[in-house]
Amino acid sequence: MPVFAGADRDQLRRMYLDAWRKFSAQQPLEPLESQLAALIAEHPEYIPWLESGDDAALGAEFTPAGGQQNPFLHMGLHMAIREQVATNRPAGITQIHEKLSKRLGSAHEAEHVMLEPLAETIWEAQRAGKMPDEQGYLERLRKL
Numbered sequence: 001m002p003v004f005a006g007a008d009r010d011q012l013r014r015m016y017l018d019a020w021r022k023f024s025a026q027q028p029l030e031p032l033e034s035q036l037a038a039l040i041a042e043h044p045e046y047i048p049w050l051e052s053g054d055d056a057a058l059g060a061e062f063t064p065a066g067g068q069q070n071p072f073l074h075m076g077l078h079m080a081i082r083e084q085v086a087t088n089r090p091a092g093i094t095q096i097h098e099k100l101s102k103r104l105g106s107a108h109e110a111e112h113v114m115l116e117p118l119a120e121t122i123w124e125a126q127r128a129g130k131m132p133d134e135q136g137y138l139e140r141l142r143k144l
Contacts, residue, residue: 013058013072016040020050035082039075042108046071077115090134096141113144 016036022029023037040046049071050057062070081097088094100110117140125132 010058012076014054016072016075017050017054017057020047024051035079036075039078043071043075046075073119074115077118078111081111081114081118090138092138093141096138096144100144114141117141117144 015032019029019033019036020040022033023040029037040050062068062073084090084093085097097107097110097114100113101107104110104113117137120140121132121137124136
């Protein structure tokens with residue numbers, strides 16, 4: 001069962017905030033919290049915002065008109081790619097990730113270029129009311 005299944009927006013955002021708060025306070029972390037804290041640490045541009053207070057982080061709206069990137073969506077897509085690579089699902093994604101990591105110099109940079117094809121695939125699936133097209137997703141990734 002997916003870790004985030006059934007969680008609403010505030011619950012998901014709270015997971016990130018709590019993980020970072022515990023990490024910053026050097027408190028013990030659950031495995032998922034460790035993953036979230038590591039991901040946040042890789043995005044130092046988000047740290048001041050995450051530390052600005054729960055009201056700001058939990059209530060923030062990110063719209064295309066606002067021009068701000070949604071840090072929670074961005075990090076959530078990173079988490080999804082990391083899970084896909086770890087489980088090699090869809091089959092072949094681990095190899096694609098390895099090639100991109102070598103070419104771009106890091107796994108994190110490979111994830112950054114993989115984010116848009118993943119987001120497009122999810123958006124198309126939601127719009128069509130279907131499961132994501134794994135083969136179409138892999139084709140998008142191979143073009144990178």
